[in-house]
Every structure is written in structure tokens, then in C-alpha cells.
Amino acid sequence: AQSVAQPEDQVNVAEGNPLTVKCTYSVSGNPYLFWYVQYPNRGLQFLLKYITGDNLVKGSYGFEAEFNKSQTSFHLKKPSALVSDSALYFCAARGENRDDKIIFGKGTRLHILP
């Protein structure tokens, strides 16, 4: 069965420091991986995706994510956090079969401290 795990319910980072939000996955075959963000009182927004190619993918708002096949991980990163990055972050994945569905982790709340 497919699954996505986000081991941290909450991550606190000081403004200006690098941040990492962790994600591991289990899907059939080659994975398609995603990160979404939910700002307070706003809908879910796409941040970035990994399909194939470079293991480091870049997305919106200066975020990037690193795909590690051996560790089945897709951690979200940013070199220098902003207070405005405070939000709820969701990792998502699906398998390579055409009819595979996208499933999400439980989310990680990111607090950037000024």
C-alpha cells in the first residue's frame, strides 16, 4: 500500500536559518513526489514536484527538495527562512501507474521565529 510519512508535527526555525521539513514515502515503482503549502485561511498551493532527472528540484518562494531514492525520502529545504514561510506543509506521492492516486502525509507545521 502507498504511504507518505512526515515524522515531525511541528518544526521551529529562527528567521535567517536554513530549514528542513522531512518526508519519506512508499509507492509502487518510480515515485512522483510533491510538496504543497497551506497558509492560514488560504487554500492548498503547489510548491514543487519531482518526476525524474536531477535529485534536487527547485520550486516556488525559494524552496527546494532533495530526492533520495535509497532512503525513499524527499525532504523540503530552504537556505534562509522567512517569517512569512510559517505555514502547514504537506508532502505527497503517487506511483508510476497511470491510475495511481496521489496521497498526502499528515502535514508539518513550520514556525519561523523572528
Added chain:
Amino acid sequence: GAGVSQSPSNKVTEKGKDVELRCDPISGHTALYWYRQSLGQGLEFLIYFQGNSAPDKSGLPSDRFSAERTGGSVSTLTIQRTQQEDSAVYLCASSFRPRGIGEKLFFGSGTQLSVL
């Protein structure tokens, strides 16, 4: 419309009543998902429609839940005999899924369901 539209935005109902939640996806999008967001539970998959394929209903929590998608467009999620544990935000998302390419989802604003 420009985005995924869900209605109503808020629904308050009494325990035991039936409710219908509606989703209008982006025109031309072949894939449509329903998810449920509860505090501490993240985004729980409910059901997935993809083109003319049979829907993936594996996430529906009980037989009180059902969904249909008419004409490959509008979808309705129906919850019969609602229970208090059904209270949550129900999110709809759609995407265009060309073969072999990972697509991104476009989400609606959700329906906040409160069962009293």
C-alpha cells in the same frame, strides 16, 4: 471558472441528516479527488476519479459515504446519516493528467462540515 469551485463553503447539519457537497473542477481536467482534512489527521484520501476509469473508492471511511462524477465534470460527495466524527473540511482537487507525466493538483477552498 478560473479555479476549482466548491459549495457550500460551510454546512452545519444535525446528526443523522444527509448532506451533499459539490465540486466544480477546472474545465478539461480529467482527474478529480476528494480529501478530508481534520485536525491532526492531515489530508485523508477519500475517492479519485480519472477519466472514464472506474473510481478508486478505497479511501471512503464507511458505506455512508459515496460520490459520483457526472459527464466527467461536476462531482458530488454524499454523506448519509451524518455523525459527529464526520465534521471536517472536505477538499476537492482536480488536475490534467497526461499519460506518464506527474501532474499538480489544483484545490478548491473546501467545505467546512459541522455535525451537531
